[in-house]
Amino acid sequence: MGYATQRYFDDVKVGDELAPVAKGPMSPAHIMRWSASSENWHRIHYDHPFTTGHDKNPGLLINGSWKQHVLAQMLDEWAGLEGWVAKIAFQYRAMNIEWETLTAWGRVTKLYVRDGLGIVECETGIRNNNGLESTPGSAVIVLPLRNGKAVPYPFPALES
């Protein structure tokens, strides 16, 4: 999609929801397109008899390696061109299979200023159309202050 008007740290509150990003329904063709693009030939993603029979999965698994990009897109669009997504963390807790629609979501949990830059911590996740959370995680986004300095690029490591 791309970016809306730049968001400034001054305008963000704890509890704010990030604009969600939804993808789907994820057909076998969509899942296969990712496997082909990433040259991942793991059969659980496209070989239905194998994934259900041999590996006893409920269907064709939507790749975790694909799901992470939905989170990244949501975070990057919210950060805007002048912001920076400094950290993305997630756990793969549940399987998603063909024909599910997946929605990345995020919520601001903590705000502080460091070295003149706005640091936004978020909790994040990916829910399917039945409300199942499969990918709980967190993120750190750096935003400029309205009358502050630009977020440096390349971005130096955050102290932990």
Added chain:
Amino acid sequence: MTPAYKSFLTDDVKALIGVETEWSAYSDPISPSEVRRFVHAIMDDNPLYYDEAYARGTKYGAAVCPPLYFSFAFRRAHGTPDPLDRLKADRDWDAYGGGGANRQALPRVPHGFQRMVNGGAEIDLYQRIRPGKRVRTKARYHDIRERIGSTGPMAIVITETIFQDDDGGLVARARQTAIFR
């Protein structure tokens, strides 16, 4: 009666924590068409990934790849053995790793478990890779743990990989968790 479980986490295995690879060879230069296919597959139609005129007006100065593209720059090289040949003799193989990506491998952790689950990752991002650039990696074992869960014992292996572009710029640092059981 099945024999008692014997911990794999010996001193020799613990000694693998901190072991790191050399730098990998560089990937091929990232091609715009590879990025196009990737972007189609992730369905993120951001003009930053293909519209050079638009991208020139941004801090990036040129079209860049999506945020987490850097770890997908590694492809099997021409003239290398075909990993899928294994299916000729073993039709039950799941073809995991069959892409044969060109990365340096850490020594195997001798945990004895067969099934691997991708547990997730924690990724620090420093800059975007862009078409034409090459990427290389260095990996190390950040931690190796054992957990006895309700389904039995498992090995938790956390690998940290740093990604660098061919200007020497640090692109990202990723800690990936693999769970073996």
